Amino acid sequence: MGSEKVRMTTPANIVVGLGSAKEGVGHWWMQRVSSIALMPLTLLFVVPFGQTIGDGYEAVRALYAQPLHALIAILFILTNFWHLAQGLQVVIEDYVEHKGARTLMLLGNTMFCGLCAVAGVFAVAKLAFVGV
Amino acid sequence: MPNVNRGSRPLSPHLSIYAYQITWVLSILHRATGCALLVGVVLVVWWLFAAATGPDAFAVADNFLSSWLGGFVLLGSLFALSYHFLNGVRHLFWDAGYGFEIRNVTLSGWAVVIGSFVMTGGLWLLALL
Numbered sequence: 001m002g003s004e005k006v007r008m009t010t011p012a013n014i015v016v017g018l019g020s021a022k023e024g025v026g027h028w029w030m031q032r033v034s035s036i037a038l039m040p041l042t043l044l045f046v047v048p049f050g051q052t053i054g055d056g057y058e059a060v061r062a063l064y065a066q067p068l069h070a071l072i073a074i075l076f077i078l079t080n081f082w083h084l085a086q087g088l089q090v091v092i093e094d095y096v097e098h099k100g101a102r103t104l105m106l107l108g109n110t111m112f113c114g115l116c117a118v119a120g121v122f123a124v125a126k127l128a129f130v131g132v
Numbered sequence: 133m134p135n136v137n138r139g140s141r142p143l144s145p146h147l148s149i150y151a152y153q154i155t156w157v158l159s160i161l162h163r164a165t166g167c168a169l170l171v172g173v174v175l176v177v178w179w180l181f182a183a184a185t186g187p188d189a190f191a192v193a194d195n196f197l198s199s200w201l202g203g204f205v206l207l208g209s210l211f212a213l214s215y216h217f218l219n220g221v222r223h224l225f226w227d228a229g230y231g232f233e234i235r236n237v238t239l240s241g242w243a244v245v246i247g248s249f250v251m252t253g254g255l256w257l258l259a260l261l
Binding site: 035036047049050051054080091119 | 163166167169170173174176177179180181183184187190191194197198206210213217220221223224227255256258259260261
């Protein structure tokens with residue numbers, strides 16, 4: 001207080017006239033799109049995945065040598081990490097107040113989810129193309 | 133509003149003194165399970181990538197997932213998945229404009245909680261087949 005400069009403008013007055021981010025509800029909507037796509041994909045991926053854990057190397061290669069299972073796995077991985085990146089982004093934006101830390105975490109989130117998605121797709125594609 | 137006297141105003145109640153209500157508990161659990169599922173999907177990618185790398189790398193990943201600890205993490209992930217899945221459906225109904233009455237919110241909330249245990253058990257049994 002005291003000599004501290006008191007800002008009399010409202011938060012709205014600071015942004016009025018600067019225009020919108022031109023993205024509107026895009027992020028919100030795409031999160032719904034990915035969640036709906038994930039409902040069948042998750043079930044179709046998780047069951048054969050769970051059945052194959054512990055069955056050995058040849059079993060997992062045989063599973064993803066089947067084009068349908070490879071397709072399901074690739075669609076699941078892409079949609080899953082897309083949805084995960086969207087969700088974690090909102091969580092970071094909500095809870096990390098420090099601007100620098102927030103920017104770093106948002107960058108890390110995008111890159112880590114992208115890395116995992118590409119690694120997963122690459123792995124399934126290799127298993128599928130090499131075959132048994 | 134001028135930035136006057138912000139610091140000494142009384143704060144709104146924090147989590148530590150809030151009474152537990154099914155609405156907010158399930159809401160924060162949706163976020164918690166979503167974040168926790170990061171662990172599960174990273175394990176899945178590790179397992180797949182190890183399989184693409186070769187038999188030795190795969191043995192390490194597959195042995196971990198078949199171990200006591202790996203199984204515990206997978207079971208936890210399966211529960212988180214079931215909860216996030218079912219509560220996600222609940223959210224989609226809200227997005228479409230249905231189920232906002234307090235009675236329905238409570239009912240759908242308990243349905244999600246019970247459904248999560250059922251779905252976890254069902255998927256676990258399917259995986260054992």
